[in-house]
Amino acid sequence: MSPNRLASVSSDDLATCVGCGLCLPHCPTFRVSGEEGLSPRGRIATMKGLSTGEIDFDATAVRVLDTCVQCRACEPACPSGVPYGRMIEAATTEMADSKMVTPWWLRLGLRGLRHHRILLMTRPVLVLAQRLRLAPRRIGPGRLSWRNGPPVTSTASSPDIWVFTGCVMDVWQRHTHRAVADLAKLLGLTVATPAASGSCCGALHTHAGMHEQSLELARRTMKSMPGDAPIVVDNTWIIPPSWHGSNKPLETVHAPRSLFRIPATIATCKRCMVRRDGSSSPSSTSSSCPTTASVAERAAPTR
Numbered sequence: 001m002s003p004n005r006l007a008s009v010s011s012d013d014l015a016t017c018v019g020c021g022l023c024l025p026h027c028p029t030f031r032v033s034g035e036e037g038l039s040p041r042g043r044i045a046t047m048k049g050l051s052t053g054e055i056d057f058d059a060t061a062v063r064v065l066d067t068c069v070q071c072r073a074c075e076p077a078c079p080s081g082v083p084y085g086r087m088i089e090a091a092t093t094e095m096a097d098s099k100m101v102t103p104w105w106l107r108l109g110l111r112g113l114r115h116h117r118i119l120l121m122t123r124p125v126l127v128l129a130q131r132l133r134l135a136p137r138r139i140g141p142g143r144l145s146w147r148n149g150p151p152v153t154s155t156a157s158s159p160d161i162w163v164f165t166g167c168v169m170d171v172w173q174r175h176t177h178r179a180v181a182d183l184a185k186l187l188g189l190t191v192a193t194p195a196a197s198g199s200c201c202g203a204l205h206t207h208a209g210m211h212e213q214s215l216e217l218a219r220r221t222m223k224s225m226p227g228d229a230p231i232v233v234d235n236t237w238i239i240p241p242s243w244h245g246s247n248k249p250l251e252t253v254h255a256p257r258s259l260f261r262i263p264a265t266i267a268t269c270k271r272c273m274v275r276r277d278g279s280s281s282p283s284s285t286s287s288s289c290p291t292t293a294s295v296a297e298r299a300a301p302t303r
Helices: 011-015 028-033 040-052 059-066 084-097 104-114 116-120 123-131 168-172 174-186 203-207 211-223 292-299
Strands: 161-163 266-268 273-275
Touching: 011 040, 011 084, 040 059, 040 084, 059 084, 084 203, 084 211, 104 116, 104 203, 104 211, 116 168, 123 168, 161 174, 168 174, 203 211
Parallel strands: none
Antiparallel strands: 266 273
């Protein structure tokens, strides 16, 4: 990167934004700050100025781009189909390569995500910090119990669905995986979880601009779940079988529809309905279903 130019973002991509502003209400950083610069439209304007050299690549420009949480909530709201995710990922990677963002301690921490056993050992530390009120509530995963509970057990080597457990998700929200596995069993589906090599998908590395590392982790994750069975990512989306084993760029690995949205408020069986807190809906016939209580229990963490 030259001192005052952003070279990695395509001018064609930048030109797709018409500046209508329909993305603004969907951007969390704009809603919190109210600053135009901290909106998708403002960040695209900044990237345009950096690409042409009209503005300097100073601390203000870095702040504008680096504060994007890369949630991509703006993309579905955009009538022009602006590939904002692709642009901000390219800009972040370029800044990270130039050591403008992602300090060494963050890079070290992200490298540790691929070592799942070590990551599991951090749960008691976080629980202790919560009990001592040292962990800020706004960034925590909710009040955690001391015991994480058993992992999801694979019921077939060639399953009907793969349950992608992930890295941080399996440490903080393992009960969600068990609830999904129980729901799948109620529907008569066999499940399996990826090998240890596929515990980290590389998404956080992408957000931090560590592009090569994220691609490596993404390929390892896809390789750890062979076959044609769909992959259930129980905090986001379902990945179609046609993408398995592919080398598609990370920005394309987003499915058009959701299978499960977890934490879901309701788990449904053929004859019953039970809420996550264990209470029955008015039309519930849960007493006729012997497995309902087990699903409700698994869906909520043990305190």
